[in-house]
Amino acid sequence: MYDFAIIGGGILGTALAYQLSKESDGTKIAVLEKENEVAQHTSGRNTGVLHRPFYLDPETKGKFARCAQESYGFWKEYARAKGLPWKEVGTLEAALDDIEYARLKKYKDWSLQNGMADEEARLLSAEEVRTIEPKVRCVGALLCSTDTAVDFGAFTRALRDDAKQQGVQFIMGKAVNRVRENHTGIEIECGDGEITRTRYLINCAGGSALKIAHWMGVARDYADLNFRGEYLIVGGASARLASRNIYCVPRHSEFSFLDPHFVVRHDGRTEIGPTAVPVFGAYAYRGLGKVWSKIAERPVINKLRLCVNPEFLRLCAQEWRSVLSPRAMVSRVQKFLPDLRVEDCVTRGTAGVRASLVDQKGQFVPEVVEVQTAHSLHILNYNSPGASGAPAYAKEIMRYLQKGDAV
Ligand SMILES: Cc1cc2nc3c(=O)[nH]c(=O)nc-3n(C[C@H](O)[C@H](O)[C@H](O)COP(=O)(O)OP(=O)(O)OC[C@H]3O[C@@H](n4cnc5c(N)ncnc54)[C@H](O)[C@@H]3O)c2cc1C
Numbered sequence: 357m358y359d360f361a362i363i364g365g366g367i368l369g370t371a372l373a374y375q376l377s378k379e380s381d382g383t384k385i386a387v388l389e390k391e392n393e394v395a396q397h398t399s400g401r402n403t404g405v406l407h408r409p410f411y412l413d414p415e416t417k418g419k420f421a422r423c424a425q426e427s428y429g430f431w432k433e434y435a436r437a438k439g440l441p442w443k444e445v446g447t448l449e450a451a452l453d454d455i456e457y458a459r460l461k462k463y464k465d466w467s468l469q470n471g472m473a474d475e476e477a478r479l480l481s482a483e484e485v486r487t488i489e490p491k492v493r494c495v496g497a498l499l500c501s502t503d504t505a506v507d508f509g510a511f512t513r514a515l516r517d518d519a520k521q522q523g524v525q526f527i528m529g530k531a532v533n534r535v536r537e538n539h540t541g542i543e544i545e546c547g548d549g550e551i552t553r554t555r556y557l558i559n560c561a562g563g564s565a566l567k568i569a570h571w572m573g574v575a576r577d578y579a580d581l582n583f584r585g586e587y588l589i590v591g592g593a594s595a596r597l598a599s600r601n602i603y604c605v606p607r608h609s610e611f612s613f614l615d616p617h618f619v620v621r622h623d624g625r626t627e628i629g630p631t632a633v634p635v636f637g638a639y640a641y642r643g644l645g646k647v648w649s650k651i652a653e654r655p656v657i658n659k660l661r662l663c664v665n666p667e668f669l670r671l672c673a674q675e676w677r678s679v680l681s682p683r684a685m686v687s688r689v690q691k692f693l694p695d696l697r698v699e700d701c702v703t704r705g706t707a708g709v710r711a712s713l714v715d716q717k718g719q720f721v722p723e724v725v726e727v728q729t730a731h732s733l734h735i736l737n738y739n740s741p742g743a744s745g746a747p748a749y750a751k752e753i754m755r756y757l758q759k760g761d762a763v
Pocket residue numbers: 363364365366367368369388389390391394395396397398399400401402403404405406407530531532533560561562563564565584585586630707708709710738739740741742743744745
């Protein structure tokens with residue numbers, strides 16, 4: 357009988373195991389992970405940017421913003437102590453017209469409201485941009501000097517090692533496929549029929565988290581949709597067009613993950629992306645995934661409502677064009693990096709899949725969602741910049757559990 361069983365050895369489940377074992381002596385904690393290694397899904401397949409929260413609206417994304425801000429110091433110190441990659445490349449958010457520049461002014465306000473120091477995010481004129489990134493075309497930009505290229509997979513593995521030393525048991529290669537709640541706790545059944553018992557369950561299963569919540573009869577009002585983010589590796593002369601991340605201002609705040617950027621990875625590689633193509637399954641890294649089973653997942657009405665939104669359908673078509681033709685993807689980035697050459701962007705890079713929650717009105721839910729039963733807590737919609745904010749969010753979950761007397 358464990359005190360806590362966490363489903364999911366991604367960055368969130370692992371950070372939670374680390375924090376729980378650090379702060380509660382003698383507590384029996386297990387992490388159940390279906391893969392043989394941690395961070396095999398979203399946590400190891402992302403843009404690798406430790407995001408500073410300048411672009412997060414404190415009203416609608418307050419939790420993500422607060423956790424990214426609070427985690428920054430932890431990650432910086434942890435990377436130093438463990439000798440993990442930490443490349444403070446910075447991000448230039450480029451405005452293509454005056455409306456976008458006005459939005460950057462809003463970002464500057466948000467950066468301060470979210471607790472960033474004044475000098476971390478600076479508004480630049482087109483002239484000033486030219487002096488630091490001569491190949492970038494824009495009417496002005498916001499420069500965040502502290503955005504950092506990291507390896508979230510390496511962070512997760514290091515947290516796992518520390519958590520293990522603090523007594524956490526990592527049960528690997530076991531897919532949970534049934535969960536039953538009774539008056540003393542939870543019984544978790546894995547694919548091989550083995551049962552694990554726990555006083556309290558925390559569901560951090562990323563792309564499978566909603567499915568597990570539905571098994572337990574909660575969060576039934578929500579559906580989720582999967583979007584695959586694909587990158588193209590930038591080679592040749594194009595790889596040196598910029599020395600920092602270049603983002604453009606999202607055109608659709610509701611679908612803010614849709615606009616591709618030029619990214620500098622922690623090892624110096626550069627990539628463009630990601631796309632956000634709708635796919636049918638949380639692990640559909642190639643092809644379409646399991647079309648019919650995803651469409652039939654309940655509740656169907658949420659997805660239907662979203663799919664009658666013509667703007668959403670138009671954006672989906674555009675995203676698929678970018679996957680089918682590197683030229684289409686490159687042309688989107690050329691709007692702010694006109695010298696980028698198609699022939700330098702032909703090799704596929706990383707691909708990761710996000711699971712975005714859709715409510716009954718057919719709208720994307722902007723914030724992380726927590727749902728509880730008597731003996732379980734389910735973390736849903738833990739999307740970008742979730743990797744950046746994982747240590748602080750893990751602490752937030754602990755406080756949440758303490759309030760409910762679970763810890
Ligand atoms: C394309 C893309 C780019 C991104 N870029 C960034 C970025 O630059 N910066 C940033 O901060 N964030 C970024 N994010 C978001 C970030 O990667 C996620 O918020 C974060 O990794 C989520 O971590 P997690 O632990 O919740 O999920 P995951 O990493 O998906 O972990 C969940 C784990 O649960 C396991 N699991 C699932 N079902 C079961 C089961 N039944 N039994 C046992 N185990 C199970 C899975 O195998 C998996 O290991 C990006 C996301 C995407 C998709």
